[in-house]
Amino acid sequence: MATTTLISTTDFCTWHEVEHTFVRSLGDAGLIEITIIDKGEFIPDTQLQRLEKMVRLHHELDINLAGIEAITHLLDRVENLHQEMRTLKNRLRLYEED
Numbered sequence: 001m002a003t004t005t006l007i008s009t010t011d012f013c014t015w016h017e018v019e020h021t022f023v024r025s026l027g028d029a030g031l032i033e034i035t036i037i038d039k040g041e042f043i044p045d046t047q048l049q050r051l052e053k054m055v056r057l058h059h060e061l062d063i064n065l066a067g068i069e070a071i072t073h074l075l076d077r078v079e080n081l082h083q084e085m086r087t088l089k090n091r092l093r094l095y096e097e098d
Helices: 009-016 020-028 045-061 065-096
Strands: 006-008 035-037 040-044
Touching: 006 009, 006 045, 009 020, 009 040, 009 045, 020 040, 020 045, 020 065, 040 045, 045 065
Parallel strands: none
Antiparallel strands: 006 040, 035 040
16 A cells, blocks of 8 residues: 655745745646645645656746646657557567467
8 A cells, every 4th residue: 555745835845946826836737736735735745756847847948837738748648658559569579479
């Protein structure tokens, strides 16, 4: 059973020097999960790598929210295609071994 650690959005924003509204807008757009507990906003640690990637796109490349949505969508599609290709290669190996 996996446990999920929650990270405060305030701590994340302070550490990465990003506006709290930016993180909230990513959550509103459905790009990351934000969990609300006792009026505090938290990010599951499983979302941390994804969120940090979006922050880098925003800061280093000056990409806006719409651009981040498009890039994230395309990266997700590429990852799904890679997974499908790995699955198909594994299935093909079964037939090649006969």
